Amino acid sequence: MNARVFVNLKPGVLDPAAKAVQGGLHSMGFGEVQSLRLGKVIDLKLEDRPDAEERLKAMCEKLLANTVIESYRIEIGD
């Protein structure tokens, strides 16, 4: 099975890189951009197992995200 994990800084946590990218878009004339966050996408290929979702959650909590500053979302594919 395949899974995709999205990791992003929580709202309210300073994201200077995202701010720089947003500033770049603004200076190019894309003034409509009101906010922008730069996150990570992590693609995983996994052995099928009944507790896959639970274990993915553990992976996120333990390593893939730092929940002090980041939130995560898991998408499970085929």
Next chain:
Amino acid sequence: MAFDVAVLTFPGSNCDADLRWAVNNTPELSARAVWHKETDLGAPDAVLLPGGFSYGDYLRCGAIARFSPIMNAVMEFANSGGPVLGICNGFQVLTEAGLLPGALLSNRDQKFICETVVLGKEGKDTAFTKGLPETLRIPIAHHDGNFFADQDTLDRLEGEGQVLFRYLNAQGERQSGAAPNGSVHDIAGICNAAGNVVGMMPHPERASDPALGSADGRALFSALQGFLEAK
């Protein structure tokens, strides 16, 4: 007999040799290098985590080092009350391990900052900070030293005297925003609730000899000596 100070080395650590030098330059302290693949710490009197990098700092700084084989023993040592100091990357590893609250984000201006800063010493007495002068000149050298914690954690850190070092302005005065990296409350170093685990972004080992421009960092190692002697 000299006190045994374990200095860890992760793949990418580059301040470990300087740190061992600073330890060995302190009376009664003897540094012992411990490779991250070890599982046994031995019986150290203190454990130091050096600056530099670890595992390429992929994902987040310190995130993978936190799962190094040696870290179980470090957690055990810390949880039993042993004195632990993490400097720079070592601080990042300790926050990732949950031994210290908060996290270190990228610097506000997205720049690697290498400069000597003026630090204000405050907070509770710890093995590494008891008897330190009120201000110290110690260099920082990092890209991800922007300390962050949520409001509840900040309130607790401030209320319980867990903020040990704060960036001051060049005149050595408290000034909101003095932190060159954007750290909340200008925090440069903290300790855990018990006070035995300390983390700081500035590098005391890089200010441990007058030839380096400042010897103010020596005070931390002398404090450790005093703490161990008094035990």
